[in-house]
Amino acid sequence: MMVVKAGGRALESNMEGILRSISRRAGRGLVFVHGGGDIVTRFEEALGVEPRFVVSPQGIRSRLTTKEEMEVFNMVMSGKLNKEIVASLHRLGVGAVGLSGVDGGLMRAQRKKRIVIVDERGRRRAIEGGYTGSIKEVNTKLIETLTGMGYIVVVAPVALGYEGELLNVDADQAASAIASALKADQLVILTDVEGVLVDGELVKEIRVGEVDKLGGKIGVGMNRKVLMCARSVEAGVSRAVIASGLVDDPLENVEKGAGTIITR
């Protein structure tokens, strides 16, 4: 089983190449998790919903998801993007089922009712959280049933909260949680750079025990991907790779050794 995640930027630049690459590996059991935060932001602007972003003490900028924003987030992620990807995979000749984490309780998450941010004055504050969550459970049986029937499972990063609410979960977290729960052979995170870069140089391999040392040397967004990869490897995934989604055949590129491999 392989879990592949592509962020919104990689998808917007190379949706055809990424999906063609995935479609060629359909028979092996494949889950595809998509991001798309920038596309959600554009729709929010078009609908007059003002996106609000917050910065965590670790320096990660993320969306403060209000109830109104969650509605747009769900419409774009679970609806527009997810179904366009499923339609494209069918056009490429492979069966795909598009689900959000809500369907069949695919991803259950704990809502973060209070969050810590760094405000515009640089001070740490606890504020009311939005509709974001930490994934606690994955319905592996549903995924295995669908992949066993030959479908690629396309997952939108929307989870089901324990009070029945819809929650925004970031796609890196979703891919890591799904790969971990499935004990997948491989987790591949496709992004818009060629892997983890330190001083402009590609790092070919990172051992889980080395992750903490990297913290200050790579950007916060990439650090988050590395942490999610390390978490999945610790949970039993054989290996995780962060690689470019911008090349013609991103998964073939990974098979040839491209990107950064995170291993035990």
Add this chain to the structure above:
Amino acid sequence: MPKLSCPVCGGSLDIPEDALPGELFEHEECGAQLELEVDDQGSRRLKEAEEIAEDWGE
């Protein structure tokens, strides 16, 4: 700078005038993580900060 008392060790902390509700402070003497609370009358006190998650959305 106004002082407030630490609810954990009883010591005192300097809290800036412009601190906002929810602002977090570490009491260096005892290491407690504290959160500023402001009630409807505007009076301020510190309470122990709950374990609070960081925000991870897409």
